[in-house]
Amino acid sequence: MDKSAAVSALFLKAQQIFDNASRLSLLSFPSERPRDFALFLCEVCKRLQDLILQGHFNEVDERLVTMTTIFLVDEVAPMVRFIEGASSDNTPANLVLPLEKIGEATIAGAKFIVRRQWHYNYAAVELRSVLEPPLLRLPAKAEWQHVLDKLPSHLYAISFPYLEKDNAPLHVSLAHEIGHHVAQRYLAEEDGTEILDELHADIAQKITTEDAVQRAEEVGRGVTRANRLRQAALVELLSDAVSAHVFGPAALFALYEISSLSESMDKISADMHPPWHLRIWHMLEVLHELDFINKQSLTLTSWPQGLPPSVDQVKPTIDEWLGNLRVIVSERKDLAEIEKHVPSTCAYASVRKKLPDIRKFAAANCPKPAYEQSHFREEVPKLLERLYMGLPPNQVEHSLTKTQDVRLASILGSAWLYKLTCLASVFERDPKQYVEQVHTLHRLILKAIELCEVKTQYRESERKQREGGRGVTE
């Protein structure tokens, strides 16, 4: 294709993205972020078209037109799906605002788009870091900077599997995705030179090739691969730790449910995620340190005495569920898988040394106040009682007039204990009953979260009114 035809094709692609983003901006969303992002994409496309019309692409090398077109088609255009997937029809809207709040408490200046994806997994991508480096290298840098100023300092698209839209307890996993940002900060603070030296020394001694160039290439690829495996493992394990700080034992239950659908529990995945066995083992370590779970006996710690009969079946069921993890904890088949290749052996040797460090970092950087064992012990049994009565678990009632607010983590924690207890007896009954129980649970959980959110907003507006009133009087 000659250059002017390629520039016209680029102009058309920008128009197509503009049309789609503009149309989707009219959908209904649970928060303002997706619409803001749709309008931002429209502006990116318009600015690119303006630059083309002003002749900025006339004198450039044709490779710039090719690269810009590929960037537009392969990176910018797919972002339109984040807008569509974030609409009120496609998200558990009651969960979006509280999750955004957790994220914003963790990452100063960050905003979130929670959206469904067809792929069965939870995922996070920071959109500014994808868009900014290429856009600022295009002609007219100052104008691009002006466009980018309209984006938050960090904008995360956090995805959940569409299939699980009506399975609120599983969305605990979204806290792990928020933890990715904390993990990236940890990596940025590391001494890259020291790590590379360590990996280089390890890998160079295991590569036997004699030809100097071939050897350098193999060592370079090995170090790169090991470094990426190392970083991916630290990011996942640290994000799991953040999730445990935010949601307590519910983080483990959600992690296990997702892992059970993976192709392998022992292997490093194709996208370099660490083996699920390692992640579950590490999550148990974190929950043990936080005093939620005893890792020796594999039981929930400090369950309150004298529970009502509707709830007393839950603890033995959950302890039995946790007991089944003993195989994972004791066998650790993942270790043999890791040792099969040189880069993974070196990467995970380095990861193991850092585990206490990343747990400390997660504790210091998770949203405050963190969820503690005492909150779980005080709130969860009472919320479970409400669930067994078919009531939303939104508060603890001490008397008709005295109620106590509860934490989001306790709501979701009680949901998990209820769900796992239902699941444990599923084969004794009609499986349809389990489906019905999970659907009812989902509705009760969303209602509880909505009621808590309404209460918070009401109190916030009351506080503002009081402060406003005082200001006028003064």
Added chain:
Amino acid sequence: MSLSPTIPDLYRYGILASRAIGVLSKSRNQPISEEEKEVLGESQELVRKMIRGEQFLFGSKLNEMAKIRPEDVEAFTFVLSSDAQVKNRAAKKGDLRVYFEHIVSTLESAIAPVGPPDPEAIQIARDFFARFADSLIEMAKEKRRRAAPGERRLGVPA
């Protein structure tokens, strides 16, 4: 261990290298704008990354080196794997380092000229960025060929 060469910031460097070629292709009497000088400055930093990566993988005194980041090693490994000329020069001891440093100083004289430009030096630098940009375009196309699992056609193995 079969790994395709990769580089972080594919689009950033792809766009940057393509623009550097355009600036280096300007005729002697066309002035270079401040923004274009910035493009050349950043391209210089990219080659410096490759120099640090080369020192890391070929040098023997690691502790005497400047701070090195993983992206330095990735950038050098990428260019070593994808550019046959770079590979040939790497086989001759010291030749590759001279080549990279020559490109850095060519870019320096384009940013702040002290005398008439050396057309041969500019051609060498331009050719290097052209091969680099072509490899990145190829890599971007390769990335597209490996379609996301969510987009996989039903019933067709990945």
